[in-house]
Amino acid sequence: MTTDDGWGLDNLPYGVFDSGDGRRLGVALGDEVIDVGALAAAHGSALVDVLDVPSLDPLLAGSPALWHRVREALTGWLGSPGWRTARSPRPLRHRRDAVTMHLPFTVGDYVDFYASEHHAANVGRILRPGSPPLAPNWKHLPVAYHGRAGSVVVSGTPVRRPNGQRRSDDGPPTFGPTERLDIEAEVGFVVGGHSGLGEPIPVGEAADHLFGVVLVNDWSARDVQAWEYVPLGPFLGKSFATSISAWVVPWAALEHARVAPPPRDVPLLPHLVDPGDAALDLALEVRLNGHVISRPPFRTTYWTAAQQLAHLTSNGAPTRPGDLVASGTVSGPGRDEYGSLLELSWGGREPLTLPDGSRRSFLADGDEVTITARAPGPGGRTIALGPVTGVVTPAG
Amino acid sequence: MTTDDGWGLDNLPYGVFDSGDGRRLGVALGDEVIDVGALAAAHGSALVDVLDVPSLDPLLAGSPALWHRVREALTGWLGSPGWRTARSPRPLRHRRDAVTMHLPFTVGDYVDFYASEHHAANVGRILRPGSPPLAPNWKHLPVAYHGRAGSVVVSGTPVRRPNGQRRSDDGPPTFGPTERLDIEAEVGFVVGGHSGLGEPIPVGEAADHLFGVVLVNDWSARDVQAWEYVPLGPFLGKSFATSISAWVVPWAALEHARVAPPPRDVPLLPHLVDPGDAALDLALEVRLNGHVISRPPFRTTYWTAAQQLAHLTSNGAPTRPGDLVASGTVSGPGRDEYGSLLELSWGGREPLTLPDGSRRSFLADGDEVTITARAPGPGGRTIALGPVTGVVTPAG
Structure with a gap:
């Protein structure tokens, strides 16, 4: 699978994955899932509040302006050369076929x-x-x-x-x-x-x-x-x-x-x-x-x-x-x-x-x-x- | 209103009230609402975990055995002479007509x-x-x-x-x-x-x-x-x-x-x-x-x-x-x-x-x-x- 298959930077869908140590929020990119909490931490971003979490719920509770800011940030970080080698508190990248996916948000009605x-x-x-x-x-x-x-x-x-x-x-x-x-x-x-x-x-x-x-x-x-x-x-x-x-x-x-x-x-x-x-x-x-x-x-x-x-x-x-x-x-x-x-x-x-x-x-x-x-x-x-x-x- | 009107010790319905400093779990008794978190704390009870909270949710998540234990404890505490003078971290009793009531639990389906x-x-x-x-x-x-x-x-x-x-x-x-x-x-x-x-x-x-x-x-x-x-x-x-x-x-x-x-x-x-x-x-x-x-x-x-x-x-x-x-x-x-x-x-x-x-x-x-x-x-x-x-x- 390549990023041309619909899973590239234009998409960046959100999901909740577990690579063995608990649920984390991620985005899919190519055949990987990116730990967006770790990514935000690596950049010292205040967006950790809504990204270094085990669910989409905090982001969903926010405003369209927040959703836009988060998407801009993710696109910027993941579009920069060398992002894969950023220093982060835990691994940024996991193979999508090696993680367990969970319900991404608490369903209201x-x-x-x-x-x-x-x-x-x-x-x-x-x-x-x-x-x-x-x-x-x-x-x-x-x-x-x-x-x-x-x-x-x-x-x-x-x-x-x-x-x-x-x-x-x-x-x-x-x-x-x-x-x-x-x-x-x-x-x-x-x-x-x-x-x-x-x-x-x-x-x-x-x-x-x-x-x-x-x-x-x-x-x-x-x-x-x-x-x-x-x-x-x-x-x-x-x-x-x-x-x-x-x-x-x-x-x-x-x-x-x-x-x-x-x-x-x-x-x-x-x-x-x-x-x-x-x-x-x-x-x-x-x-x-x-x-x-x-x-x-x-x-x-x-x-x-x-x-x-x-x-x-x-x-x-x-x-x-x-x-x-x-x-x-x-x-x-x-x-x-x-x-x-x-x-x-x-x-x-x-x-x-x-x-x-x-x-x-x-x-x-x-x-x-x-x-x-x-x-x-x-x-x-x-x-x-x-x-x-x-x-x-x-x-x- | 007296405790003979259906609001006595036999009933003790749960509700979430606010007397001015945030939501707390309570039970109705006569024309009062009893702060059950404060009551449990006054007795040094481990039930504070499910009673000193702003909602019925933790208790609802428990088992019938827990519900029974809590009801036994409340009935015991509130049935003892002198309970009104127990030392508690905050007032135990409020007039029911002087508090604001909130939705008592998060509605699932x-x-x-x-x-x-x-x-x-x-x-x-x-x-x-x-x-x-x-x-x-x-x-x-x-x-x-x-x-x-x-x-x-x-x-x-x-x-x-x-x-x-x-x-x-x-x-x-x-x-x-x-x-x-x-x-x-x-x-x-x-x-x-x-x-x-x-x-x-x-x-x-x-x-x-x-x-x-x-x-x-x-x-x-x-x-x-x-x-x-x-x-x-x-x-x-x-x-x-x-x-x-x-x-x-x-x-x-x-x-x-x-x-x-x-x-x-x-x-x-x-x-x-x-x-x-x-x-x-x-x-x-x-x-x-x-x-x-x-x-x-x-x-x-x-x-x-x-x-x-x-x-x-x-x-x-x-x-x-x-x-x-x-x-x-x-x-x-x-x-x-x-x-x-x-x-x-x-x-x-x-x-x-x-x-x-x-x-x-x-x-x-x-x-x-x-x-x-x-x-x-x-x-x-x-x-x-x-x-x-x-x-x-x-x-x-």
Whole structure:
């Protein structure tokens, strides 16, 4: 891996690593992780207060001005010739494949949107045939629900197949391992700073509250969800695990990925009219046991992060550092661009055939799912996001 | 107020108070709050580690054995003659009406159930006339959704009328102050300790994870909720504020309130069959501007806290100290036992008339809502819960 692979100075995603003596904050650079606390100490910088720590939490609690100052400093230090030989209290560099990664921040509230029109319409067609694919509210507001923050786990954490209650065709419901274990390939926005109770975030100021971006796999048990979700929405069908990438790509690193969102065909209420470049051109890739099964294009997502944050706070709900705002499943218009197996197998009626000849409508025990993404960076270079990966283990 | 009013040694609810020099943990006793950190220090107790702190968090992170030890110690110290003159590093006693109360613990995940059959059936009849009052899943599992933990506020916090998007009869949706601001009188269970990812809590062991009980007012904007909730459930109609009482009544104080839940008329799956005495006999009282408008009996709630916790973790979802598990609106069978204005005014069609002659279908700006409860204690005495109170301020 070289720094041209999306892991160069343009990116510098944050993560929490352990090389054997406890958790430390780092940034990824090439195939290494740089101990930013040691780096700041080597430069005698006061930024040790937010960098020589075991978590992103202190930095997330700060302001956009602080985030900018830290990024400037890191870029400067790591862009100087000879930085590798700076005197530091402990090693500056570790091989990325030799460290253990941890959840990078304390998750505040976790909100999951339903922002992709292609996904929402596919789900409508599959689960509610004969009805309009989108509910009447869908183009007027970004539909969302709260997920379980305590179930958010870092990439690499095994995901146990959940037990749950399912409808049965000819009798009372049954309880047992889900038979429709699915993925949801999503993009997650990590919120920094605070917005107060009763203080909505204007859509034009949303970016000031976005610290960075992770990839998300919001594992789902479709049979459990189908039985439980009326009338209060998904609960146990989702809350058993949500995986996020270990690396948080700074919002500032995605400046060159800003694009116009898809055209809006229904007029928006004023508080949801976002700036013209609030969408992100992230090209996702979903692998099942190493084989690419989908390439969801995030730029086709109808509702932007700015709209999501403006909507989320429009009733005065406060935000906290570490709030996780996920897009919901990202699906493009093409059959090979869907972000869930529910869609890829069209409700289980058209199983996928993998290169090894095996077929999948939903996940089998032992399956490994990995989501990555790439975004345009400066100078024709790219920014890598992810991976978020997990292996399915048998039900307990 | 005397110690016979439910605030005696049998109760000793925990809260976080500030008498002018910072937050401290205390217990209520009569019309006083006792500084339990100072009390433990006066006795040279090692329990200062969890008592001489500004929050319930350290105690919540402990085990039921620790909770028991602390309660035994407090009961012993405060039951000894002469305790008021013990030498302590700072005053032991403060008038309860002279201190500021704060949120007593850091809320992990906030789950709101829908556990009252009378409430769920009333809502079905009001909002979905012509359909069966209860959804097909309702008696097979305790329906629930995740609420916003970051919007949980302590009793006394003013609640600003939220803006939101509402359906309009003859055109596109509009955005503005909710016209159907409601209350939900609920009982909240405060979870202590950890249960691990992938480790369900058996229904018979749920009580080991219950630290205490608060009263909850889950303020709701019914018009916002009605427009947004299909298909993923309530979101902004609820997330603007959830008030909890400042005092956390220990689970152990409610031993004499344990009763049998209502008869179950649909057989339960084995993991939801709870012990015979898992319900609680709490008599709630809801006041609007000082007038009692309802007396919801919590003992009529169909699903118990034990079942809620077993269901919540049945898919392997972990719990964290400070998770808040609320019952959903508590409504009894009688018209004067409903826990929401939606029911009390039957969807706004039958407004309440208050003693001052004013009428209410939903809340007006300036309205004050207060919920209290009483439970049987030992020796014919009672245990007081609450209050949880809040005044509605105009939309911003």
